[in-house]
Amino acid sequence: MGETLLLVGLQWGDEGKGKIIDTLAERFEVVIRFQGGANAGHTVQIGDEKFVLHLVPTGILHPDALCIIGNGVVVDPQALVEEIGALRKRGVKVAENLAVSDRAHVVLPHHKVLDRVADSSRGKDRLGTTGQGIGPCYADKAARCGIRFAELMDPGLFRERLEALLGTYNRILQAVYDTEPLDCDAVYTEYQAYAKELRPFVRDTVPLVHEALAGGKNILLEGAQGSLLDLDFGTYPFVTSSEVIGGAAPGSGIPPARIDRVVGLAKCYCTRVGAGPFPTEQDNEVGRTIRQTIQEHGGREYGATTGRQRRCGWLDGVALRYAARLGGVSAVAVSVLDVLSAFERIKVCTAYRVDGQVLRTFPANARVLQKAEPIYEELEGWQCDISGATGWGDLPAQARDYVRFMEELAGARVEFVSVGPERKQVIERKPDD
Numbered sequence: 567m568g569e570t571l572l573l574v575g576l577q578w579g580d581e582g583k584g585k586i587i588d589t590l591a592e593r594f595e596v597v598i599r600f601q602g603g604a605n606a607g608h609t610v611q612i613g614d615e616k617f618v619l620h621l622v623p624t625g626i627l628h629p630d631a632l633c634i635i636g637n638g639v640v641v642d643p644q645a646l647v648e649e650i651g652a653l654r655k656r657g658v659k660v661a662e663n664l665a666v667s668d669r670a671h672v673v674l675p676h677h678k679v680l681d682r683v684a685d686s687s688r689g690k691d692r693l694g695t696t697g698q699g700i701g702p703c704y705a706d707k708a709a710r711c712g713i714r715f716a717e718l719m720d721p722g723l724f725r726e727r728l729e730a731l732l733g734t735y736n737r738i739l740q741a742v743y744d745t746e747p748l749d750c751d752a753v754y755t756e757y758q759a760y761a762k763e764l765r766p767f768v769r770d771t772v773p774l775v776h777e778a779l780a781g782g783k784n785i786l787l788e789g790a791q792g793s794l795l796d797l798d799f800g801t802y803p804f805v806t807s808s809e810v811i812g813g814a815a816p817g818s819g820i821p822p823a824r825i826d827r828v829v830g831l832a833k834c835y836c837t838r839v840g841a842g843p844f845p846t847e848q849d850n851e852v853g854r855t856i857r858q859t860i861q862e863h864g865g866r867e868y869g870a871t872t873g874r875q876r877r878c879g880w881l882d883g884v885a886l887r888y889a890a891r892l893g894g895v896s897a898v899a900v901s902v903l904d905v906l907s908a909f910e911r912i913k914v915c916t917a918y919r920v921d922g923q924v925l926r927t928f929p930a931n932a933r934v935l936q937k938a939e940p941i942y943e944e945l946e947g948w949q950c951d952i953s954g955a956t957g958w959g960d961l962p963a964q965a966r967d968y969v970r971f972m973e974e975l976a977g978a979r980v981e982f983v984s985v986g987p988e989r990k991q992v993i994e995r996k997p998d999d
């Protein structure tokens with residue numbers, strides 16, 4: 567029997583999923599993206615070469631893996647065509663090893679325009695989206711007026727659906743947002759060109775997935791974003807528009823009961839890009855040290871999709887416990903441990919104080935979280951370079967204690983520790999470590 571493993575980020579995204587998935591992908595024959603879209607930016611570093619994947623599953627860097635963009639993903643065909651072209655230019659095989667579900671929804675130009683104008687019209691309450699059209703595309707999907715790849719591949723039907731959609735949205739763009747309407751002929755022609763390029767990849771992925779399950783293949787489900795950006799459980803409304811935690815089954819066609827293991831990935835500190843509450847944020851020297859240290863170690867705390875500077879702060883243990891519990895994680899992976907080498911003492915938030923009361927659970931109301939003051943525990947730092955560590959025993963005692971502290975908060979064993987951005991810089995903890 568093969569294994570189906572789900573990897574999910576436990577924070578606000580950018581936990582280093584690309585790097586860990588790349589490490590794991592070696593053992594998996596199939597890698598599936600199941601939610602989100604080109605808002606994701608997953609970085610893999612192989613020697614001096616750096617790859618950033620947005621829509622294509624990270625498994626593509628392993629030529630024998632079958633990579634599937636599942637039905638739950640919202641796919642911008644322009645972004646996908648460009649990404650495939652850029653990967654091929656760098657010698658990466660993108661051929662029959664990539665499949666795009668014909669049930670995946672198509673991101674259309676009005677989604678991208680609406681994403682930008684609607685977010686900026688919120689003024690000070692802006693979410694700071696990536697502008698990739700994610701929210702409006704999922705909104706059309708839920709409203710049952712979206713267009714799927716199966717329809718994009720059928721020119722007559724696509725034309726019909728596009729005319730109906732733009733008939734409504736052009737009026738909204740003009741009347742509500744004072745924005746230029748979109749030209750239906752131009753959009754049709756542009757999208758039929760993408761359809762031609764993507765036709766070889768578009769398939770009914772349900773049989774593919776089920777053949778893989780029946781054939782005992784190992785399947786890796788590649789989560790995008792992070793649990794605290796989940797549409798239901800994240801810091802609503804400062805979230806993305808997909809189900810990050812529970813989206814794997816409906817977004818891929820894998821039956822829920824066939825997911826064998828969930829690995830939750832957490833940074834050993836927190837970052838967030840875009841607006842929204844972030845109780846442990848350190849908009850000060852600590853945040854600057856984090857950004858500078860990761861840069862010195864070959865990583866980046868700047869958005870891999872938008873280039874925006876990421877907000878940095880100490881680990882939020884309340885949020886970690888909440889996310890790990892919701893994900894039902896069977897194991898935890900910890901990333902960027904090398905970056906904390908810069909600190910003499912390290913703080914971890916284990917509860918919040920709100921209006922004089924101690925709060926140990928993650929509140930639903932973003933305003934409550936906004937005013938939550940972290941209650942910290944302090945741990946001793948190790949202040950030495952750990953980026954060359956290859957085994958658990960190579961880590962200084964303080965670093966192992968810090969990881970064990972995270973493990974207690976998450977309620978599951980830490981099985982992977984990443985100590986640098988490079989493919990090989992990861993420690994796999996043995997059962998008796």
Ligand code: GDP
Binds near residue numbers: 867
């Ligand atoms: P993802 O969206 O979860 O895949 O994460 P991103 O790729 O957006 O951001 C993670 C950043 O941290 C990238 O620049 C990675 O190269 C880098 N990175 C990942 N793991 C480590 C690590 O263990 N140490 C260091 N120094 N950098 C890391």
Ligand code: IMO
Binds near residue numbers: 581607693695699701
């Ligand atoms: P990966 O997969 C970090 C954030 C945006 C914004 C909010 C809503 O690389 O971890 P959206 O465009 O999704 O409507 O934006 O979500 N966001 C991410 N932050 N990493 C990501 O993906 C993100 N995808 C979306 O910054 O705050």
Ligand code: MG
Binds near residue numbers: 579607
């Ligand atoms: Mg990212």
